[in-house]
Amino acid sequence: MNGNVAVKEVSDGYEGDDLYHLKPLKKTQVNPVFSELCSELGVNYKQQGAWVDEFGKSLREWAEKNFNNPVKTLSLFSGAGGLDIGFHDAGFDIVERVEIDSRFCDTLVENSKPDEYLSKASVVCGDIRDYIPSAVGEIDFIIGGPPCQSFSAAGRRAAGVQGTQDERGSLFEEYVRILQTLQPCGFLFENVYGITGAEKGEAWKRIVNAFSGAGYTIEHRLLNSADFGMPQHRERMFIVGVREDVEYRFPVPTHGPDSPENLPYNSAGSALYGVMNTVKPKQGLGGRFSHLLDEIPPGLNYSFFTDKMGHPNPLFAWRSKFSDFLYKADPDVPARTLKAQGGQYTGPFHWGNRPFTADELKRLQTFPDDYKIIGTRAVAYHQIGNSVPPQVARMLAVSIMEQVFGNKTPIPMPTLPPSKELGFRKRKRLLTKRYSAKAAKAIESIKDDLVKMSILDERGYSAYLGKDLSWIECNDGASFDVTADCRSTGWSITVSDYKSKKNAKLESSVDVFPIEGNEWPIESKKITLYSYSSDVRSYSALWKAFEKELRDRNIKADLVQLCGYYQYKPSFVCRLHVSDENDNIFMNRLKPLSKILNGDGVAEIMHESIMEKKLSVMGDNLIDLAEWLKLLGYEVRNHNTNPQIEEEYYLIPYAFPTLSPLSVQRKKSLKNTK
Template identity: 50%
Template sequence: MREEEINQLSFFDTKVNKNSYKEICSKISDEESLSPDDFGKAIKKWATKNLDKSINIVALFSGAGGLDIGFSDTGFSLVESVELEEKFVQTMMHNQMIGKYFADANITCKDIRQYEPNIATPIDFIIGGPPCQSFSAAGRRAAGVAGTKDNRGNLFEEYVRVLEKLKPKGFLFENVYGLLGAEKGESIKKIVAAFKEIGYNISYRILDAADYGVPQHRERIILVGSKGNLFKFPKPTHGPDSHDEFPHYSAHQAILNVDKPDNDKLPLINGRFGHLLEEVPTGLNYSFFTEKMGHPNPIFAWRSKFSDFLYKADPIKPIRTLKASGGQYTGPFHWENRHFTIEELKRLQTFPDDYKILGNRAIASKQIGNSVPPQFARMLALSVLNQFFNVNLPFEFNYLEEVEKLSFRKLKSEKTDHYFQKAAAAIDSRKENPKKEIVNKIYKVELTNNFKIKSNPKSEVEVRFKAANKKWNFELNRNENAKELYRIELRKIKNSPLFLSVNEVQLISNSSILTDYTVLWKVFEQALAENHIKADLIQLFGYYQYSNDIVFSFTKAENEITGNVWKVLELILADNSIGQIKNINQFATSYDISKSNLLTCFYELRKIGFEIRNSNTNPEISENEYLIPYRFPSLNHFSVQLKKSLQAHG
């Protein structure tokens, strides 16, 4: 990588001029502070009056049109838009039809791989951000980021192809900041090299949309290509790096005058964890209920969930990044312990009020969450107008130097300290709940195909749960007179409690049926959840990428439990490298078992609920490498991995 490219990511303190949002607003309106919607209207009015020639753009991967709105409002003429998702295209076409946006655009529903630009009008600039799943946080949690190995990560090649054909002066490419770390930095190198090969000089930088007037912290990499000088990014208009440290636009400001919702029409927040939301302080998430946050009843493990799980927005700050989709506990939730309405979500993403998002709640939320916030796009578009097309803006607009440092990462760290203090205050003010007695219980259960245990009085499987102050016992029987065949013991290295005052858990089985191994673990998990101790086993042992001090022992009756699968189960419990990606040959050597026999065991263990992964389940894992995240069967009816197979055609 050349020095000029490395410098894109180098930050050193320098004394510089800063952008004044007050000045910008006062030059295009009679106000000193405009909402994003009013800013859009004002800058559009200025552009219509002052731009004397058309600047034509093509938008790739348009989504619901967030980036397109921002560029259109600042005077660019959208000639053609390309988007694969039909519902997203319908949204853009509807807003075009009612005469609000994209008046002369050809809005095309097509896979970019099948798109062949056939445009008579010269194109001046191209905008777009390819799908980001290959570089996302979800990909990182799945054991790395697939990056350009994934078909979706290779869509930048289609962007290059279109650029090469239309030959605009420049382009703007948006993506998640995880792109920088994908494939250990190789993905960004490949992308930059591909754009340089067709004649563009490349500038890229991570920016936070909140620094440009969006009521949302949304860190994104913006990559701009130019046939001439390197592009400079605009200085923040809001936050600590702006003129007079103009405050970030808060979530409360954003939705202040949106009509109050009919709560009967909003999705319910219930189920296993819905009742917890009311306890979560504003700005926090599930981590409020962790030991690290000091909660007296830590039912979750630190960093065991995505950051938007039970996330409740702080009204006086921008929200965290709005996601396109998620489960029933995916925030942001309103500080009034409800879902945000679609109109409120539009405001939080700075979509204009008069821009209609089509589809039901799930489809509309996906469109909003997938979009570039239009206000962020407007600021980027103004920079493009000024630098690429020599348009004199009616206000002073200052630009970041390559070596200039921004504060959003430091701000994130300070915010974490603030939320720890907030959690401590909330915990101190809690009323102490009376301690609930743990009651011994007999479980008559069966295991479903999706690894859920359900009660069945007629089941042959019986698990007796005995709870003492220091020790929990679970004993599985299929036959009243059967003898103990194996025993699993769990305790901490330092002899401290596993939970409450319990120092040891024993899982005892009188059955050699393989699925009963899973039943034992699942009953233990259910007892933890029923007694409001831990949400599930992962919360007890911790997310697999973080170490813990729990040790396991496996004792079996001689000559009663035999075979390779039982040998591997015993070794997994003792293997300190579980949770790390390893080559199959490393597993085979350390387990003293042939590769073919070990693979057969892995397939059998998947069948009883072990979350074993390889390149077929997760493209980011290299061929012949495997990951066993947990020492116990962790698949359940919610697991994404449930529908995947270790075998390519299995």
């Protein structure tokens, strides 16, 4: 079984303009490793559907017949069991799993019952910090990946990555504690790529030094799951630690341009072939952006509706949303990374313009069809998206079984030299060109239907402004009356108390000026918002009414899209004017509010002393001002709302109110509630 295998010609280099269409530069002779491995196992990896399930089953059967001494393995931070499945299939004996989330434990327990996938593994549901490792007995290997939120892209976008300063980011210390107690032959540690950049690299140094200090030689690699047969691009950092007398190298990719055979990626459409959905697929998304999903070409996201992609009605600003916002998977290529959690518009979505079912997500994450995920739809999504893909775990486990424990595998697995750089991140940077071409083709086919909505130049309505910052047009129980006069010569939006007297006086106004040189989608460059109400909430109502006109006229989805993401230069500035006779609306906070509208103290993380100076406030008045701004609808962040922000620092991303009922920041407290 480990004899000579046939060789064939494959490319030794590639050229092309994107990730999926590459041309060979030259030919070289290589061993067709993965195809031979599948042949030995009796698996047809070219078939559509869940061939990875058959691969895992056949690999497990082969291991049971050929490995006499089980490798006793402890699983930490087990989640739904993705790593456990892969290592179990490769012949590792998972003896115990430790997980804190009781919902995830329900899944682990269910699949540990007799005749289920991991029937021999016990489950410890509790905090890793309370776990006593000596009770598990002798352990040969440890696997696990601590929570990654403190190193994630969401953390970076929130205000930089806090890393090991976050309580979750320090859980690697518990991993090290258990290693030092049990002294296994080795371990595998998984986390997000952002772990290397946390705290300017200092967190990564501490993690590597801690593992080395526990007596292990470290080999680490950033891997893309699609390179190992997954129908999904998912970049994760893996660390394998071994004793000093053992050398370990990561396996070469089995699929894609970096694989010896240049096998095509496993596409999302192929992976879902024949899936039996146990729950009927949910049709549509609901909400005000749901209709946009129908127009987005497979493989693209909200950026389809941006100037950058050439859309004639660019509702969104470039890079103003996460890349998974309204992302629709392409059936012909691997999907982008599944997310453990997200909002209503967090993709990937099915190319049939609907959310994926849990059964479909299991296929995309390479969970076996017969592996049971327990919980509601949201809980199931969380568990699947949070897991290490079993197929990636299988290939890593096979390489570890061979190199660390000296067990012969069906086919010797070639390894990556430390100096060998994989090309998936470079190829990723080439995708914009492909996306732009796809967007242009889609726009060309529908451009005759892309017109601005026909809205009266002048209209009036009444609306209710809720405590949750909802803005609902209604006739009964309204808060304000609104008149919007939106002509090419100038926009004038007026807010007054509901059914107020006609002789109400002007209390305040805001002028909005486009910054010269920026794209400005509104015909008029003169926009004024007028308040004829002494109610402080009328200030919020002005911006809600302005945003409604942008949305209803199909100009922009919201104010942030008009302004642009806060880390870029804004497209407009504002000026506040208040009546000289006004003595009750903005008296104490007029000056700081005016400064904020002018852009002072905005879009930059700054120490409270600097912000106090910029906004002309003193001492404890800053936190009071911040709380008041939140009531008006401003997003304000500090250490208590976003742990990535250092203590005594603040961030006001935008010069205008942006919070809505769905905003996560709306419910967070700026004050320490402990």
